[in-house]
Amino acid sequence: MNFDILSYGFMQRALLTGIVVSITCSMIGLFLVLKRYSLFGDALSHVAFGGIALGFFLNIYPIWTAFAVSVSTALGITKLRKSTKISGDAAIAVLLSSGFAMGVLLISASHGFTIDLFSFLFGSILLTNMQDALLIVAVSCGVIATLIAIRKPLIHFTFDEEQAKVHGIPVEKLNYLFVALAAVTVIATMRLVGILLISALIVLPNITSIMMGKGFKKTMLISISLSVSAVIAGITISYYFNLAPSGTIVMLMVAMFVGTLVAKHVGMFSKTINEHNLSTTS
Template sequence: MDLLTAEFFQRALIGGALIAITAPLMGLFLVLRRLAMIGDTLSHVSIAGVALGFLINVYPVAVGLAFAVIASFGIEALRKTYRSFAELSIAIIMSGGIALASILFTLKKGFNLNVTSYLFGSIYTLNQTDLIVVAAITAIVLVVVLLLRKELFLLAFDEDAASVGGLPVRYFNILIGVLTALVISASIKIVGALLVSALLTIPAACSLALSKSFRQAIGLVVIVGEVAVVAGLWMAGVWNLAPGGTIVLLLIAMLLASLAFRRMKV
């Protein structure tokens, strides 16, 4: 009970609970569109932004967010250039992000330890500014998904049909990319850039294994994310484990349980 009354743990729970809504939700759309690896790409680009933020003494998450948004535009532009090889856009942007981050790391070695917390997550160090950023991004994502849920549904399952039906596919692709960039930038301090892809994809995998409809999948993906983050934080706090790693391993355990349950029902 002492853990629950600690301010740092309360901030961690709030931040984790918020990101457990948006990351799995955006991840579901990405998985359905076969863009699951975009999470890794944007997270690596975000780390380059975080490193630059430390270098120029500007709020690192804000710089990482800007880098991720710019990268999302780059991915969409390259996807249009290489229509038959769309995955090339993800590989190219990821390579550029890693290269830029490695250069920035060497410019000022003194901040390497701070950047490490963004690589593996440092949810217990969330401050008031971090919570405001996460809450704002959560609100934006939820409003967009609620208002455009029908269009996003059509785009996720059949982009060609959406285009024929008059949907401005290009702008919706950019919108999804920007929203994903926002979510990833907010997530890297919680679970870390190296693990954020798991928070995007594994809840979606659990949801798709158990759900029978798209609406059910949306509900399940959020539930899985919330259970994993909240339970993972509690386990990490009680047993003194790494929070990000604990959350991801718990997600994997939940995925295995979901697959086993589905096999039992067949």
């Protein structure tokens, strides 16, 4: 295949940000999936939509308002869930619809939809400018570094919160830090696949790699590899066939998931794989 596409600046930026973002999503996503927070990313992205609309409304760089709104909502909802015992799926439904409603409201108030907005909804990785690319890469690297630093307590906390508490891990602080990281990740991912497809990047590579029956480290590495290859292949295919990159990436991930499911079904992996199916929807 002809790889002259790499000579275009926009392709370099797209691939670089795509790869970094997919690594971040896989890492944070594994914890989200295992904590049964699969849809939390989706809810946060809808809130981020509200944040972006706020940015347009106030005429501020929308990414900053999205960061502020998403992180504070993520922390707020975590606090609220703790004190009111609202069930997880209900909290997500409230979060998702109120975030989106706020966005729609603000946009109608600021005189209609703009082309920019559609790029946030459906992704526009090929249109990433230098400012966005640098910001996304810097933020993603920050999230990755933090996750690596807190990996041990985070794994323990995800495995069993109570045991982690007895073990002397400050679980509450860790939980706040974790949801804040998730919120930041979602914003960084918006450019790649858009608000509406973010949860695919968080969930699909992880449930695929969990099915393979490996330990934690291998599961995470497999998930990252799947995600990175889907992003590279997706961007390349969409360039040559003039398709939307976000849809292509996600469909490739779906294909990987279905392929693994079939492979598992016909016994290509060890027989001992746990038969419980992870529910991706709550």
